[in-house]
Amino acid sequence: RKEVEQDPGPFNVPEGATVAFNCTYSNSASQSFFWYRQDCRKEPKLLMSVYSSGNEDGRFTAQLNRASQYISLLIRDSKLSDSATYLCVVNTGRGYSTLTFGKGTMLLVSP
Amino acid sequence: EPEVTQTPSHQVTQMGQEVILRCVPISNHLYFYWYRQILGQKVEFLVSFYNNEISEKSEIFDDQFSVERPDGSNFTLKIRSTKLEDSAMYFCASSGWTNEQYFGPGTRLTVT
Numbered sequence: 001r002k003e004v005e006q007d008p009g010p011f012n013v014p015e016g017a018t019v020a021f022n023c024t025y026s027n028s029a030s031q032s033f034f035w036y037r038q039d040c041r042k043e044p045k046l047l048m049s050v051y052s053s054g055n056e057d058g059r060f061t062a063q064l065n066r067a068s069q070y071i072s073l074l075i076r077d078s079k080l081s082d083s084a085t086y087l088c089v090v091n092t093g094r095g096y097s098t099l100t101f102g103k104g105t106m107l108l109v110s111p
Numbered sequence: 112e113p114e115v116t117q118t119p120s121h122q123v124t125q126m127g128q129e130v131i132l133r134c135v136p137i138s139n140h141l142y143f144y145w146y147r148q149i150l151g152q153k154v155e156f157l158v159s160f161y162n163n164e165i166s167e168k169s170e171i172f173d174d175q176f177s178v179e180r181p182d183g184s185n186f187t188l189k190i191r192s193t194k195l196e197d198s199a200m201y202f203c204a205s206s207g208w209t210n211e212q213y214f215g216p217g218t219r220l221t222v223t
Contacts, residue, residue, distance in 0.1 A: 032210045043202055043214040044154060087154070091210060097142055098167050099212060101154040 003027060004102035006088050012108045017078045021105045023071045023088030032091040033064055035073045037084040038104060044087055047073075078109045113137045115215035117203050123221045124193055132188045132218045134203030143186045144204040144212060145178065147171070154202070160186065193222045 006023045013019050025033075033050035048055065050062040050071055061074040071088055085104035092100045116135045124130050136143050145157040158168045160178055177189045186205075190197055200219050204212040 034211070038154075041200075043216050046211055046213060049209075049211060097144065097159040097161075097206070097210060097212075098156050098169075099144075099146075099210075100156065103153045 003092060003100045004088055004090050006086075006102040006105045008103060008105060010106040010108050012110065013078050014110055015078055015080060017109075018074065018076045019078060019107060020075075021073045021086055021088075021107075023073075023102055025069050025071070025088075025090045025100075027090070027092050027100075028066075028069060030069075030090045030092060032099075033062075033071050034089040034099075035060075035062055035071075036087040036089055036101075038087055039084050044089075044101075047086070075107075078107075080109050080111065083107055083109045113139075115203055115205055115213055117201075117215035117218050119218060120216065121219045121221070123223065126195060126222055127192050130190050130193055130220065132190075132201050132203075132220070134186045134188075134215055135184050136186055136203065136205030137207075137213060138184070140205035140207050140213075142166075142206045142212075143178075143180070144206075145188045146202045146204060146214075147199040148202065148217075149199045157188075190220075193220075195222050198222045 035047040036044040038044045050064045054063045059076045063072045085106045087104045088102040118133045143160045148154045158172045159166045175191045179187050200217045202217045203215040206212045
């Protein structure tokens with residue numbers, strides 16, 4: 001089983017739509033969870049950390065389900081500028097600092 | 112807003128040559144990392160560095176690779192004898208006491 005699995009997409013949505021991405025991870029000892037976004041040929045940029053209680057930052061909401069080893073990201077009121085690849089990132093438990101990245105889910109927001 | 116910087120942005124080298132990729136982490140950060148991303152593939156962890164020593168490394172980080180913090184600001188990745196398969200984007204990242212890692216813009220390494 002892959003360590004971090006994501007649907008590669010692409011997800012094609014119109015501006016203003018709500019879109020949700022899911023991610024599963026294999027290591028039950030993982031302690032830190034993040035969503036990053038990556039634009040084409042650019043560096044990953046931290047979007048948000050994901051906490052057990054769930055967290056929200058403006059139009060973005062992240063949820064964590066430790067029992068199912070599942071992370072989600074919800075984007076409300078999509079903007080053209082949200083078009084990017086969204087990376088689910090987990091520390092693997094081998095060490096606090098080792099991050100394992102999913103391959104990413106591509107989002108395309110159209111006018 | 113403080114950011115991680117990397118130089119050069121693009122490095123072309125011949126197989127067998129040594130390359131040094133440079134990074135300046137965010138100034139008050141204590142943990143430093145190198146990752147690579149082969150074109151079309153996922154980001155992969157190479158090594159983490161704390162308190163002037165390697166704290167973790169992946170299977171990719173073999174004897175051909177080394178890291179150094181030669182002064183108070185720079186963090187370098189050296190590849191001793193480059194191979195074609197080393198061609199990738201190399202990202203430096205840094206973090207403070209939390210595990211939120213901030214990435215630099217990357218160095219595109221092309222080995223010919």
